[in-house]
Amino acid sequence: MRISTTSDKSVxxxxxxxxxxxxxxxxxxxxxxxxxxxxxxxxxLWKKSHGLLVVIFWIMTWGIASLSVGQxxxxxxxxxVFGRLAVLLSSKPFYVTVLASMGRIMAGFLxxxxxxILLSVLTETVxxxxxxxxxxxGMIKATPVASFIILALVWLNxxxxxxxxxxxxxxxxxxxxxxxxxxxxxxxxxxxxxMYHFSRWKIIRYVYIPAVMPHFISAITTGIGFAWKxxxxxxxxxTPKGSVGQALYEAxxxxxxxxxxxxxxxVIVLSLIIERGVLWLIHxxxxxx
Amino acid sequence: MGIELIKxxxxxxxxxxxxxxxxxxxDKGIVCLQGPSGCGKTTLLRLMAGLEQPDHGEIRGTASxxxxxxxxxxxxxxxxxxxxxxxxxxxxxxxxNKDVDPDPLMDRLGILEAADKQVHxxxxxxxxxxxxxxxxxxxxxxxxLDEPFKGLDPDTKKKIMDQFKPLGRHALIVFVxxxxxxxxxxxxxxxxxxxxxxHRKEACLKQxxx
Numbered sequence: 001m002r003i004s005t006t007s008d009k010s011v012x013x014x015x016x017x018x019x020x021x022x023x024x025x026x027x028x029x030x031x032x033x034x035x036x037x038x039x040x041x042x043x044x045l046w047k048k049s050h051g052l053l054v055v056i057f058w059i060m061t062w063g064i065a066s067l068s069v070g071q072x073x074x075x076x077x078x079x080x081v082f083g084r085l086a087v088l089l090s091s092k093p094f095y096v097t098v099l100a101s102m103g104r105i106m107a108g109f110l111x112x113x114x115x116x117i118l119l120s121v122l123t124e125t126v127x128x129x130x131x132x133x134x135x136x137x138g139m140i141k142a143t144p145v146a147s148f149i150i151l152a153l154v155w156l157n158x159x160x161x162x163x164x165x166x167x168x169x170x171x172x173x174x175x176x177x178x179x180x181x182x183x184x185x186x187x188x189x190x191x192x193x194x195m196y197h198f199s200r201w202k203i204i205r206y207v208y209i210p211a212v213m214p215h216f217i218s219a220i221t222t223g224i225g226f227a228w229k230x231x232x233x234x235x236x237x238x239t240p241k242g243s244v245g246q247a248l249y250e251a252x253x254x255x256x257x258x259x260x261x262x263x264x265x266x267v268i269v270l271s272l273i274i275e276r277g278v279l280w281l282i283h284x285x286x287x288x289x
Numbered sequence: 290m291g292i293e294l295i296k297x298x299x300x301x302x303x304x305x306x307x308x309x310x311x312x313x314x315x316d317k318g319i320v321c322l323q324g325p326s327g328c329g330k331t332t333l334l335r336l337m338a339g340l341e342q343p344d345h346g347e348i349r350g351t352a353s354x355x356x357x358x359x360x361x362x363x364x365x366x367x368x369x370x371x372x373x374x375x376x377x378x379x380x381x382x383x384x385x386n387k388d389v390d391p392d393p394l395m396d397r398l399g400i401l402e403a404a405d406k407q408v409h410x411x412x413x414x415x416x417x418x419x420x421x422x423x424x425x426x427x428x429x430x431x432x433x434l435d436e437p438f439k440g441l442d443p444d445t446k447k448k449i450m451d452q453f454k455p456l457g458r459h460a461l462i463v464f465v466x467x468x469x470x471x472x473x474x475x476x477x478x479x480x481x482x483x484x485x486x487x488h489r490k491e492a493c494l495k496q497x498x499x
Contacts, residue, residue, distance in 0.1 A: 191340060192371040195363065196385045196427055206384070210375040 076258040085262040093242070101244040102270060104159055105231035108166025109223060115167075116174025116219070123175075124182040141172050149234045158238030162245075165234040166227040173226060174219045181215030182208065205289060213286065220278055228271045291316035291431065291461040292337050292361075297346035299332060306332045308486040309346070316430070319457040321476030322465045329487035330465040331368060334433050337463065338365055350431075362429035366437050370420040372408040378419045379404040385427040397452055398422050399445065413440045421449060425456070432456065434464035438471055450475045 059078050066077040088094045123130040148168055152161040189207045198206075235245020236252075244263055251259035292314045299307040306329040314320055322330050335341045336348060350361055372381050378400060382391040395401040398418045403411050408419060417440050424432060432453070438446045453462060453475065466472055472479050481490035 188367065188369055188371050189373065192365075192367065195338065195340070195365045196423075198384075202384070206373045206375065210373075 073255060073257055076261055080258045081261040081265070084258045085265060088262055088266070097242050097244060097247065098266060098270065100240075100242055101162070101231070101235060102274075104162040104235075104240075104243075105166045105227050106274070108163040108168075108231060109170050109227040111163070112167045112170035112223065112227070113174050113220070116171055116178060119171075119175050120178035120182060124179050137172050137175060140168055145169065145230050145233055146237070149237045152234070153238050158235075158240040161238045162231045162234045162240065162243070166231040169226045169230040170223040173223050174216075177215040177219035178212060181212035185211040209286070209289070217279065217282065220282065221275055224271055224275045224278065228267055232267060291350055292463075293347075293349040294333075294336070294343075295347045295349070297336065297343045297348060299336060299341065299343050305486045306484070307336070307343070310487055312480070312489075314461060314463060315478075317457060317459060317461055319453070319462045319464070319475055319477045321472040321479045322463060322482055323469065323472040323476075323479055324465075324467060324482035324484070324487075324490075326467055328482055328484040330482060331435055333482075333487060334365075334435050334463065334465055337431075338363055338433050361431050362427075363431045363433060364424040364427040364429040366420050366424045366432075366434045368435040368439075370408075370416045372416060372419055372423075374407070374409055376408065377405050378408055378411060378415070381408055381419055382423045382426045385423055389426045389428075391422065391426060394422050394426055398449060414442065414445065417441060418445075418449065421452075425452065428460075430460055432460060432462040432464075434462065436466055437464055438466070438468075446471070447474070 063078050066075040069075045123133055149165055152164050185208055193203045193207055232245050235243045236249050239246045239249050247263050294312045296309045297307050324330055379391050395404055400415055400418045403415050483490050
């Protein structure tokens with residue numbers, strides 16, 4: 001299944017076929033084959049530098065803001081923050097801390113995705129379950145994250161709270177988006193599938209999944225951000241030992257604003273990397289289904 | 290007897306589409322249901338397909354039940370193309386019958402060069418032909434075609450209609466149109482309808498001129 005067009009891939013796939021074609025002169029063909037990726041490499045470099053320029057612009061804006069305020073405590077300068085970041089990155093405990101937080105948060109996220117898929121299918125196929133679960137979703141959506149965190153701290157240890165809170169924040173998102181995807185699946189195509197005696201699997205594979213995929217991807221993208229935000233909030237309140245949240249909490253106590261900035265940058269970058277990775281994985285899986 | 294409707298009534302809310310409508314169709318041949326837009330032809334076709342249940346009356350010979358008991362195999366072309374958007378033209382056809390090679394069929398319908406394209410990259414006329422090719426590839430005892438040739442230019446239309454003519458020797462083809470020329474060219478039996486509520490204007494058996 002193709003969700004987005006991957007032009008680079010198709011170029012690469014065509015290349016091995018070229019020598020087999022009834023074309024006597026292999027030499028020019030190979031040159032074309034080498035030339036194409038180079039061109040796209042330049043295009044990619046140009047695109048990348050575009051992004052870099054944007055990043056540089058915002059770092060400069062930050063630097064100017066910091067200079068005009070003139071107090072490292074309020075807005076630390078980029079130099080100081082990156083200096084702090086470099087110190088963090090060169091220490092081993094940093095990686096242990098980041099991995100521990102990431103593990104807890106992503107566990108909550110993945111559980112929420114799995115539960116969201118199951119619940120959306122259940123509530124969209126059995127109307128009774130929809131009515132039964134509707135108040136629950138409404139409640140989870142409206143309850144402040146802080147209430148959940150404090151409540152969960154009473155029940156669970158501080159590590160468990162992080163996973164639980166990330167789970168609770170992502171679940172309604174995946175559930176709601178997938179339900180909408182299932183509801184808005186083309187009735188006409190379902191009827192066509194029935195008329196042509198499609199198997200249940202064919203209906204799921206060729207009618208439901210393509211219809212639900214955009215909703216799913218949007219839930220995943222928003223969900224990863226949600227999981228990190230709420231998970232880190234839970235860590236700050238519960239301060240499990242050796243967590244990003246604990247580092248942030250200490251930065252607050254000792255008024256180490258550069259630390260706060262550095263850790264925040266780490267979370268942002270991690271969240272983006274994981275988002276890209278998960279999206280890539282979804283596309284990869286969908287293409288091989 | 291292919292399909293038989295006995296005193297069938299169907300209404301959507303207060304809108305009565307069919308009232309005590311009776312019609313019997315042979316088990317092979319090409320029958321054209323001709324009538325103005327909105328007279329209830331599509332509802333009639335959907336009732337025959339078993340996609341709608343009649344409020345009153347009886348339908349014999351639908352997807353659920355042949356006159357001798359076994360279900361009829363029905364290949365349907367809807368008013369909309371209803372193609373699977375994530376698949377190529379070829380796979381849209383192959384998916385309904387893995388035992389049929391879609392390429393010769395696509396060639397006859399003039400869509401072979403579009404075989405590997407995603408269906409949403411095809412023109413309207415091409416998409417229509419993919420939907421028609423899908424029905425032919427599926428095969429069946431009955432073909433129910435709802436305005437099958439709309440959006441096709443006259444030459445293509447004729448070419449496609451010629452593909453359906455031989456199918457009428459072994460199966461029942463029911464096609465709906467408001468185009469009298471289409472009806473005259475392809476229909477062996479033309480049933481003129483009007484409504485709603487749907488009723489027959491007149492029936493005439495067209496003599497085979499050839």
